[in-house]
Amino acid sequence: MPQLNPAPWFLILVFSWFIFLALLPSKVLAHTFPNEPTTQSTKKPKTEPWNWTWH
Template sequence: MPQLIVDPWFNILISSWVIFLIIIPPKVMKHYFNNEPKMAKTHDSKTYPWDWLWY
């Protein structure tokens, strides 16, 4: 059975994992994304009571 011959397939497997784990992540992380996340507010905003009359 040709599937059991590991000579070419193992090299392809190892080289593809090297590409996906070592080469591609730094290239993706160098991109500048337009929608940078902003820091959340550290203080709570003040809430005002509801002063409408219900009658």
């Protein structure tokens, strides 16, 4: 049965894992997001009471 011969398939497995473990993580980590999150200020906004006309 030819599919039981591990010689060509083992080499394909090794090269595919080399690509996954060496090339792809650097591509994924180099990705930049278009909208970087910004920190919000810790100051509370000054609120004013509403001026109700019927109260």
